[in-house]
Amino acid sequence: MRTTMPGHRSNLPATSALGIARRAHWRSLGLSVADLTKPKVAIVNTSSELAACYAHLDDIVPVLKAELRERGVIPFEIRTTAPSDFVTSAGRAGRYILPSRDLIVDDIEAAVEGAQLDAMICLSSCDKTTPGHLMAAGRLNIPTVVIPCGYQHSGRAEGREADVEEVFLLAAKAAVTGEPTDGLEELADDAILGPGVCAGMATANSMHIVAEALGMAVPGSAPVRANGEPMWDAVRRSAAALVDLIDRDVRPRDIMTAGSVRNAVRAMLAVGGSINTIKHLQAIAIESHVDIDVWEEFRVLGRQTPLLASVRPNGPWLVEDFEDAGGGATLLRELLPLLDGDRLTVTGATLAENLASARPGDGQVIRSLADPFGSDPAITVLRGSLAPGGAVAKRPVPDPGPAMFRGPARVFGNREEAIAGIASGRLREGDVAVIRGIGVTGAPGMGMTSAFIFALHARGLAQSVALVTDGQFSGLVNQGVTVGEVSPEAAADGPLGRVQDDDLIEIDLREGRLDLLVDPAELAARAPYRAPADRDSGGGLLDQYEQLVQPLACGAVLCARTGLAVCTDAAESAREKENA
Incomplete structure (x- = not known):
């Protein structure tokens, strides 16, 4: 049993107004005098x-x-x-x-x-x-x-067909392709045990x-x-x-x-x-x-x-x-x-x-530095003229897809527009889908684009159409050339907000580059991004969040810490790195 010390900050002066009120509450809850x-x-x-x-x-x-x-x-x-x-x-x-x-x-x-x-x-x-x-x-x-x-x-751990991630992906695929959902509810019933x-x-x-x-x-x-x-x-x-x-x-x-x-x-x-x-x-x-x-x-x-x-x-x-x-x-x-x-x-x-007391790797599930599964990064942070503050891509290792992708932009205001673009034929092989205005401020709260990625996969376009967005996607996603969390976001007048259809975008996963191949003077002359007039944050929490949230470079916290360079001048710091 440890020796108690009265100096803890919870120990207010015993007969002060707050101290005596705390005693009344805590004694009524069963605490002894010694507990106080x-x-x-x-x-x-x-x-x-x-x-x-x-x-x-x-x-x-x-x-x-x-x-x-x-x-x-x-x-x-x-x-x-x-x-x-x-x-x-x-x-x-x-x-x-x-x-x-x-x-x-x-x-x-x-x-x-x-x-x-x-x-x-x-x-x-x-x-x-x-x-x-x-x-x-x-x-x-x-x-x-x-x-x-x-x-x-999970059901998969029991040798059954699915876990919760699997049924989620199957349902998302069916929603895009119109495939029958027979048996999907039964799979869901067995997914979480x-x-x-x-x-x-x-x-x-x-x-x-x-x-x-x-x-x-x-x-x-x-x-x-x-x-x-x-x-x-x-x-x-x-x-x-x-x-x-x-x-x-x-x-x-x-x-x-x-x-x-x-x-x-x-x-x-x-x-x-x-x-x-x-x-x-x-x-x-x-x-x-x-x-x-x-x-x-x-x-x-x-x-x-x-x-x-x-x-x-x-x-x-x-x-x-x-x-x-x-x-x-x-x-x-x-x-x-x-x-x-x-x-x-x-x-x-x-x-x-x-x-020192942890077990060594078995060489199969957990490997050593001398014999890894791969040396290419599974999480790739990109910078460049389209993402001076950074962006992120997730890829499987080893990665069967292309390390570089260049194509014309097709610009969408939300994931639903982009999914419709697949069905209408507006998005074709070789295009770069740009979903913007859904970052931490633009959404507000950061929109999800996973459904669009699943739609590409369902249509067989995951390796031939790239995605660039200031929104986010699920930690489950690791297929195709998908780049999210572009910073600065469109709503902060990042370059993503000035992209137009047919602008060439180049993604280099090996070098960690995300570039917009547009003359800087032309880009600067374009009108900045404006949120749709009918955008509705819903009021309440999301409106408060929009007013307080800091950029992704500052972790999307609600209050920047003064004196920390990564927060106080995140965008300028990123531009300096890019120019260097």
Whole structure:
């Protein structure tokens, strides 16, 4: 049992107005007089009954409370918004999804900072919860541990025909081709066989690995089967780690440094993670006051980091295979010669010290640096005259498609127009579809273009028609020449907003270039992009988001950190790099 110290920030003067009111509330909730001076910890339970991602989190809370109480700290469960990409993307064409990440951060700040709690432990699940928790940790800078709460048992893992990603793709294809959907509902009924995040190396599992690579989750905690013994072991070890962090007053900004962010970038490149991890890592860095250009780190390190794992949708292996081969800890062990192993973690040990006990790669599911799956980057950051602030492409490794694509632009205002362009014949082989005005400000909230990519695939055009957009696409997408998150976006008067039909666009994935082959003087003379007069953000949250959101180069956070060059002058910095 630890010795309590009265100096915690949650311990207000005992007879002050707020102190006495807190005593009245907390004594009525069952706290003893001795409890009142112990550290107060927030259990951040980002949970919801809307999706399977969160179905088990409420069962974790009582176990975690018992572990923390046994160690002499007082837990309080708090709740936040809990988005699921497959469920809460139905409204406003999915534009609530990215803003919900920052809403999670604000929810945590209001509860934890408002109550002046001493530390927090976060139950992370679906795509936006892990980045939201890590951003809040960086912002509040109180002792924090993130617990990746596991992936769902899928039908495919049972030898059945589909998981949730598969039924989603089949439904999207049928919507475009008009193919019969017989049997699709039965497949959906067998796709998810337990709680947890989607069973694939999409954004959720990618961000769970990011948490471990950053040092903010205990080693061996990602990815794990939801409700499996490794998950429960991580819950117990996380409680012990948090108490130790409180005792030693180790805070997130001691752990999340430029070196640890680079480690996370390397991990995502080595596992072929979701492209969405770029903007999330940038936002985590900004909230942690780390002045680093994550986009540039991906661009440079992508050519120095081989692919050591090939998990669906990138390759043949299931996430269960990846976990059984050692998971994120083994991946990081094999990658260690390229990492900053001296970075501190929530265990109190360095990353290298933690990895000393990790299993080596099996040479099949997780390979070594000497025998990788491939050396070309699975995540490619591009810059050029069309994307001076950066853009991103995701490709399978090895990639059967072209490394370079040049074609005339066909400009669309949204994904529905672009899908119609396929059916009408306006889009043809060799064209570059430009879907613009759907970036973080233009949408607002960042529009999804995955349905268009699936439509190209369904029509057999995935390798012969390219996509360039300031919107985003799913972490599942890794086919064709698809370039998203072009920055500056059209609504910020980026070059994408001045593209016209028949302008030539050149995409060079090997060199990391995205260029508009138009004379700069001619481009400057064109009228800037204007949003459609009938654009409707829906009011409320999305209107607020449009007014506050920062550029993607700043992680699309809601408040730029003054003094950080990557935020205060992101666009100008990108132009200088381009001119250089």
